[in-house]
Amino acid sequence: MSRAALKDRLSDQVENLEAESEGKVISIARADITIVDSEYAALANNALDIITANLKNQPLSYHLFDVVKSPSGGATVFIVPGLNGDEPERELTGIILDYTTPRAYWESSDPIEGELPVCYSSDSLVSRNGKSCSHCQYNDFGSRDGDSNAKACKESVQILLLRPNNIMPILVRVPVSSKLTFQRYMTRLVGRMITLSGVITRITLEKATSKQGKPYALYSFEAVSSLSQEEASAARVFGQRIVDIVNADNIEPAVTEVT
DSSP states (O other): OOHHHHHHHHHTTSTTEEEETTEEEEOOOOOOOOOOSOSOHHHHTTHHHHHHHHHTTOOBOGGGSOEEOOOSTTOOOEEEEETTEEEEESEEEEEEEEEEOOEEEOSSSSOOTTOOOSEEESSSSBOTTSOBGGGOGGGSTTSSBTTTTBOSEEEEEEEEEEOTTOSSOEEEEEEGGGHHHHHHHHHHHHHTTOOGGGEEEEEEEEEEEOTTSOEEEEEEEEEEEEOOHHHHHHHHHHHHHHTHHHHSTTOOOOOOOOO
């Protein structure tokens, strides 16, 4: 089957999803999203039309999202990309539209940003080559460095966060040292029968020290308020339109700063 024929076949099954030679991308098309009275620009405006107009109908790929990385050296300030350069922020507040739990293995213990890993998994369960992560030798504690007891395969959480003054979500990288903290926060919301996208979440940093005496930033998550029923519904629909961008099988691995 030719590539063109394959694309035609896929388009009948997955709306707006295109398979291209360098990876999958999502083309944002017009959608029926109810505009609501909200401080969140993406929910109070026809955000998808604005995104499409600026992109000139080009595919919206993962590479276009601003990324907030984990600060090094125990710093408690986020560095957020802005129109006039990087901007320091003490906290990140917004609606968590979705999250992933990727993991990746590099031969080097200190990979360069952008360097492709030897092995990668988008869900920390099964690698791209179909192998179970739980049975991998690089998932064992001490597989990278016996002294630090660190795993050679780096885990992380990648959060898709929608902020009030921006219709484009940002990607927030959470290192493995704070993965359990995020999972506990998510579980507490489950206990109250609240979805992640149904509350406004505040993310802050605290300085901590590892067993080896190295400082690192520990993430903290707090639900500061609940969205109205209309806002929560609009946020859910908006998130569904773009969530495949970060859930695609070819999502680019995030270099995670481990402690």
